[in-house]
Amino acid sequence: MKTLRTFLLLALALTVCAWSQQPDAATAVRFEAVDIYVDSGDRPLAAYQFEFAAETGAITIVGIEGGDHAAFKEPPYYDPVALMNHRVIIAAFSTGPDLPKGRSRVARIHVRVSGDIEPEYIVKLEVAASADGERIPAKALVSRGEEQ
């Protein structure tokens, strides 16, 4: 029992030591917006689904907005669990007649970045479709928005 108590005290001491070495939270945390673009070329984009994550760095997703075009202005579908997580699957569709072509910003993701490691974001387009539901080749691009 005495040994156990000794080890617990040691653990407590090490924890306090480790805690004291943590960087100042006020300086190590920042927020940034990440814009996601889908380029569907000359085909109208009616639906998309992509996965977003950070390959490096410690990020937390704190908010998700819709895009620029009226067809995707509303917040897209995403799992609420993704908030306060580091990855998310985002999807949206529009059955309206007015659809974007070419490169269009479809979503904006707000993230909280912790630590000094610059995050590297990846976006993987899982599916894109035209108005008739046909899968179309498209590219997803990620771009850092303004820092806050």
Added chain:
Amino acid sequence: MSDSRQHTSGEPELEAPQGLAEDLAALYAADVPVPPEVDETIIAMARERFVPRAQRPRRRLVLRWAPVGALAAAAAVIILFLFPALLMRPMPRASREAALAMKVSLREDIDGSGRVDILDAFLLARHIESAAGPRNDWDMNGDGTVDRTDVDMIARAAVSLERSSVQ
């Protein structure tokens, strides 16, 4: 020639004197009596040593592993505070892709592609808005009508992180 081979070891053959040999034999051939208490003590120790682990008192096991557990807990706490990025690292890409590539056969798979994605929701939405209307078996929530709530249900399934990680 043969003599030189026999003595290559350099060890001459020794033979104890007759009297010494008899004395030694008498000494070690003696029948030393062992008291029954000693026998019982040895047997008790052997039983304790060879008793199955499951029958041993649990408290001793706990006490034996307590220091190791405390050390492991201390190490975990240190790692947690020193390297929080390790805990927040995304799932390996290969695993994610493998998970997403796995085919599933679900009710939400409207287009029969083998996976549930936004195109299933999109297809159902288009059917709802079309003159033909949707099929009755696309009533996902079982409320008797196929409407926008069923579309939303499929879309939520498509973006579910839990589903994408277990597929």
